[in-house]
Amino acid sequence: MKIEDSLGHVRGIKGDYTQASFAKVLIVAARFNATITKALLVEVENVLAESGCDKATIIWVPGAFEIPLATDLAIQEYHPDVVICLGAVIRGETPHFDFVAQEVSKGTMDVSLKRGVPVILGVLTTDSLSQAEDRCSVSGLNKGREFGIAALEMVSLFDQISGPKAT
DSSP states (O other): EEEOTTTSOOEOOOOOGGGGGTEEEEEEETTTHHHHHHHHHHHHHHHHHHOOOOOOEEEESSSSSGGGHHHHHHHHHHHEEEEEEEEEEEESSSSSSHHHHHHHHHHHHHHHHHHTTOOOEEEESSSSSSHHTTTTTSSSHHHHHHOOOOOOHHHHHHHHHHHOOOO
């Protein structure tokens, strides 16, 4: 969607998640902290359904640390328009949290840049289980909705920038 100022001059391009029903979506989800991941996934699936997008593949990996490698391989095999990575890294009593959170973040960005495919980092990094639960609530805030919208907006944006992909 082109954004115009009051004189009709184009100021930029913005993705529109309602215009990406054609998207081929890949979801890479961590089984560790599965209750959190599954709650995020439900809301991502709701967004995809609302937009009319019905081409989604889900790949389950053991934990968040495995997400970047699985994402890289899956992009090569499935050729998605976008990848949504889901999981939760919850701080504990050791520095393990810091290492995992940093590497999953850097790894997903590296894959996105290397493959030229938008990768949405939908991995919650929280100080407590309670904070993670608050961010994937069924009745309140659920970050899965934001992750799904961001993914489809990126597909729409790429479609506008480089034109529709041949199918």
